[in-house]
Amino acid sequence: xxxxxxxxxxxxxxxxxxxxxxxxxxxxxxxxxxxxxxxxxxxxxxxxxxxxxxxxxxxxxxxxxxxxxxxxxxxxxxxxxxxxxxxxxxxxxxxxxxxxxxxxxxxxxxxxxxxxxxxxxxxxxxxxxxxxxxxxxxxxxxxxxxxxxxxxxxxxxxxxxxxxxxxxxxxxxxxxxxxxxxxxxxxxxxxxxxxxxxxxxxxxxxxxxxxxxxxxxxxxxxxxxxxxxxxxxxxxxxxxxxxxxxxxxxxxxxxxxxxxxxxxxxxxxxxxxxxxxxxxxxxxxxxxxxxxxxxxxxxxxxxxxxxxxxxxxxxxxxxxxxxxxxxxxxxxxxxxxxxxxxxxxxxxxxxxxxxxxxxxxxxxxxxxxxxxxxxxxxxxxxxxxxxxxxxxxxxxxxxxxxxxxxxxxxxxxxxxxxxxxxxxxxx
Numbered sequence: 001x002x003x004x005x006x007x008x009x010x011x012x013x014x015x016x017x018x019x020x021x022x023x024x025x026x027x028x029x030x031x032x033x034x035x036x037x038x039x040x041x042x043x044x045x046x047x048x049x050x051x052x053x054x055x056x057x058x059x060x061x062x063x064x065x066x067x068x069x070x071x072x073x074x075x076x077x078x079x080x081x082x083x084x085x086x087x088x089x090x091x092x093x094x095x096x097x098x099x100x101x102x103x104x105x106x107x108x109x110x111x112x113x114x115x116x117x118x119x120x121x122x123x124x125x126x127x128x129x130x131x132x133x134x135x136x137x138x139x140x141x142x143x144x145x146x147x148x149x150x151x152x153x154x155x156x157x158x159x160x161x162x163x164x165x166x167x168x169x170x171x172x173x174x175x176x177x178x179x180x181x182x183x184x185x186x187x188x189x190x191x192x193x194x195x196x197x198x199x200x201x202x203x204x205x206x207x208x209x210x211x212x213x214x215x216x217x218x219x220x221x222x223x224x225x226x227x228x229x230x231x232x233x234x235x236x237x238x239x240x241x242x243x244x245x246x247x248x249x250x251x252x253x254x255x256x257x258x259x260x261x262x263x264x265x266x267x268x269x270x271x272x273x274x275x276x277x278x279x280x281x282x283x284x285x286x287x288x289x290x291x292x293x294x295x296x297x298x299x300x301x302x303x304x305x306x307x308x309x310x311x312x313x314x315x316x317x318x319x320x321x322x323x324x325x326x327x328x329x330x331x332x333x334x335x336x337x338x339x340x341x342x343x344x345x346x347x348x349x350x351x352x353x354x355x356x357x358x359x360x361x362x363x364x365x366x367x368x369x370x371x372x373x374x375x376x377x378x379x380x381x382x383x384x385x386x387x388x389x390x391x392x393x394x395x396x397x398x399x400x401x402x403x404x405x406x407x408x409x410x411x412x413x414x415x416x417x418x419x420x421x422x423x424x425x426x427x
Contacts, residue, residue: 031160031164031165031166032164032165032166033165033166033168034159034165034166034167034168034191034194034195035168036187036191037093037187037190037191037194038194039092039093041095041183041186041187041190042092042093042094042095042190043095044083044095044096044097044180044181044186045094045095045096045097045100045101046096046097046099046100046101047100047101048101051096051101051104051106051107054086054091054094054096054107055106055107055110056110057090057091057092057094058086058088058091058094058107058110058111059110059111060090060091061088061089061090061091062088062089062090063088063089063090063197064088064114064115064116064117064139064197064200065086065087065088065111065114065115065116065117066085066086066087066088066116066117066118066193066196066197066200067084067085067086067116067117067118067124067128067133067135067193068084068085068086068118068119068124068189068192068193068196069081069083069084069085069124069127069128070082070083070084070085070176070189071127071176072175072176072177073173073271074173074271074273074274075175075176075177075270075271075274076175076177076269076270076271077265077266077268077269077270077271077272078266079126079127080098080127080130080131081098081124081127081128081130081131082097082098082099082176082177083095083096083097083098083176083181083189084096084098084104084128084131084133085189085190085192085193086193087193087194087196087197088197089197093190093193093194095186095189095190098131099177099179102131103131103132104131104132104133105131105132105133106132107132107133108132108133108134111133111135112136113136113137114135114137115135115137115138115139116135116137116138116139117138117139117141117196117197117199117200118135118138118139118140118141118196119140119141119142119155119158119192119196120140120142120143120155121138121140121142121143121220121223122140122223125223126228126229129228135224136224137220137221137224138220138223138224139200139204139220140219140220140223141155141158141196141199141200141203142154142155142158143216143219143220143223143375144200144203144204144207144216145158145203146371146372146375147207147212147215147216147219147371147375148203148206148207148210148212148371149210149370149371155167155192156169158199158203159195159199162199162202162203162206163195163198163199163202165195167191167192167195168187168188168191170184170188171184171185171188171189172188210370212371214410215408215410218408218409218410219375219408222406222408234255234329235258236254236255236258236259239254239258239278239281239282240278240279240282241278241279241282242254242282244282244286245282245285245286246331248325248328248329248330248331249288249320249321249323249328250285250286250288251285251328251329251331252320252321252323252327252328252329253281253284253285253288253316253317253320253321254281254282254285255320255329256316256317256319256320257276257281257284257285257313257316257317257320258281259316260312260313260315260316261275261276261281264312276300276313277300279299279300280298280299280300280301281300283298283299283300283301284298284300284301284313284317288317288321289314289317291314292307292310292311292314295310295313295314295317296310301313337380337383337384337387338351338383338384338386338387338388341355341383344387348387351386351387354386354389354422354423355382355383355386355387357421357422357425358382358385358386358418358419358422358423359382361418361419361421361422362376362377362382362415362418365414365415365418369414376411376414376415377402377407377411377414377415378406378407380405381402381405381406381407382419384401384405385398385401385402385405385419385423386419386422386423389401389423393419393420393423393424394420395416395417395420398416398419398420398423399412399416402415402416402419
């Protein structure tokens with residue numbers, strides 16, 4: 001058990017309203033099931049008038065605001081929010097339907113300057129940004145758990161370990177675009193923000209006890225100030241099973257089928273995987289079928305697919321087969337930065353030695369600090385500094401290089417001595 005867990009296990013939950021009291025903790029130490037929000041399930045807000053009431057209530061609330069969002073991943077195209085949950089002292093909980101209220105910028109403005117509490121913030125911030133909700137300050141309970149050394153940092157695990165309550169887990173992967181939303185789903189959604197404020201408060205204490213609170217605050221600031229991620233270049237290259245595709249003509253088939261599938265999925269507003277599976281795309285690329293009959297015999301293009309659909313996919317295959325060689329995709333995606341580490345020994349043995357020494361030092365310090373290596377410093381940053389080290393490799397130049405790659409001050413302070421020594425030892 002880590003220091004963080006040891007402290008958390010002795011922590012009593014401070015709640016109000018309908019949540020169980022400390023006297024309800026069972027003698028066997030098992031977590032207490034949390035079955036109902038303390039004020040009951042709030043009504044779903046789907047009109048402008050109801051939204052105005054919520055905005056007024058949350059603007060008048062006190063303290064930080066717990067925020068969560070539910071998407072329909074695997075069911076709908078894209079990552080839009082289909083339900084937004086909030087909770088704040090003095091305002092209670094709210095469930096907002098972004099389909100009925102697609103613009104929540106007024107709510108975001110009302111909460112400007114307020115600390116938002118999210119669990120795994122980077123997952124929800126893009127869909128919240130799309131509906132006008134952008135925090136200026138935040139506290140990420142998942143990231144806080146990582147920095148504090150908890151081995152399991154899912155929301156349910158954190159609530160159970162830190163607060164002693166068990167959240168329902170049954171509706172995390174349902175189709176949140178369903179309307180009307182069933183009551184059990186709404187209960188689950190409301191409970192997701194029920195204890196976020198309590199969890200945040202206990203994690204702040206634990207981080208402070210471990211001397212890591214300033215580290216966490218720097219991480220939270222970095223997330224809140226980060227610009228939206230740019231569109232991914234050549235997203236078709238991420239098709240599952242792409243490693244099987246070796247020839248450029250086959251890669252062109254993947255690209256054409258992926259692009260055709262994406263257009264259909266966007267038009268129908270369904271997940272691309274429900275239109276055509278990645279596995280089917282790879283099968284067609286490997287086989288290069290000459291006609292619809294041959295295509296229909298491949299896995300993924302079976303009896304349930306109509307003639308018109310088969311012709312659509314065969315047309316994409318034919319377009320790829322007709323491309324001149326000059327227009328075929330190149331085998332490797334152009335990626336800025338160093339090559340894969342497995343190639344370093346052949347390309348630059350000295351760089352490989354630097355990387356080995358740096359990795360060992362970072363791993364040892366991460367173990368000592370009881371946090372994941374990737375949170376101490378990203379592996380990509382270590383690779384970049386080791387592949388093209390500053391010259392001369394002094395603490396000042398190494399610190400500048402780390403900062404240039406986006407490392408936060410706390411990371412720079414801890415990692416600079418390690419990398420300086422690793423670079424100097426292999427010079």
